[in-house]
Amino acid sequence: MPYKFTFDLSKIPRFVFKEIATTSYHRGMHKQVAKTAREMIRKFKIQEATGLNLYDAVTLLQDLIETQTVNLIEREKFVKTKRRALFLPHCSRKFMDGRCKSTFDSNIPSFVCAHCSTDCLVENATTFAQKKGYDVYVLPGGSCIPKILKAKNYEGIVGVACGSEAKAGGDILKTMNVVGQNIPLIKNGCTNTAFNMDTLYSIL
Numbered sequence: 001m002p003y004k005f006t007f008d009l010s011k012i013p014r015f016v017f018k019e020i021a022t023t024s025y026h027r028g029m030h031k032q033v034a035k036t037a038r039e040m041i042r043k044f045k046i047q048e049a050t051g052l053n054l055y056d057a058v059t060l061l062q063d064l065i066e067t068q069t070v071n072l073i074e075r076e077k078f079v080k081t082k083r084r085a086l087f088l089p090h091c092s093r094k095f096m097d098g099r100c101k102s103t104f105d106s107n108i109p110s111f112v113c114a115h116c117s118t119d120c121l122v123e124n125a126t127t128f129a130q131k132k133g134y135d136v137y138v139l140p141g142g143s144c145i146p147k148i149l150k151a152k153n154y155e156g157i158v159g160v161a162c163g164s165e166a167k168a169g170g171d172i173l174k175t176m177n178v179v180g181q182n183i184p185l186i187k188n189g190c191t192n193t194a195f196n197m198d199t200l201y202s203i204l
């Protein structure tokens with residue numbers, strides 16, 4: 001389910017998220033994120049940078065902390081995995097209409113990038129991941145994940161998604177015994193969304 005609010009975290013430096021997750025993890029704060037989220041929001045001036053109200057900022061930060069904490073906990077297992085795939089969200093394509101030249105394979109189901117634009121995040125991520133040996137899927141939604149995992153024997157999945165989708169996807173991976181790493185969207189809205197390519201490079 002998408003968030004009922006939009007956010008754009010692109011103005012917040014990347015190290016902030018790493019520090020939030022690392023601090024939460026090491027202090028055991030991920031177990032009581034609701035209590036600590038307000039403190040983090042004040043410390044990193046997230047409300048001022050995003051324009052979100054406090055309730056939405058808390059929701060967003062809780063999800064970010066939870067998913068980034070899972071990254072830290074699962075990292076060691078993930079680096080030992082051999083068969084891996086990257087799940088990208090269709091909302092990060094440069095175009096969401098006919099200008100996107102991808103094809104859609106309903107059997108998988110996934111968009112298949114046709115590399116029509118070199119300044120498209122999905123194109124950049126696809127090209128990099130395939131060179132690293134990952135299979136790449138550009139998903140229309142998280143409901144496609146079980147079908148892909150049942151058909152392929154992946155051990156590790158890197159998923160790019162907004163926090164709410166990442167949490168749902170993480171639950172699916174857990175039940176299917178697959179190790180996951182998440183790359184959060186820094187701008188949501190279900191169209192023209194964005195993620196950080198440097199984060200993707202380091203996670204992959």
Ligand code: SF4
Nearest residue numbers: 100102113114120123
């Ligand atoms: S580069 Fe790929 S994903 Fe991006 S708009 Fe073109 S075909 Fe679509």
Ligand code: SF4
Nearest residue numbers: 002089091162189190
């Ligand atoms: S922002 Fe993207 S990943 Fe999140 S719910 Fe919307 S389409 Fe899905």
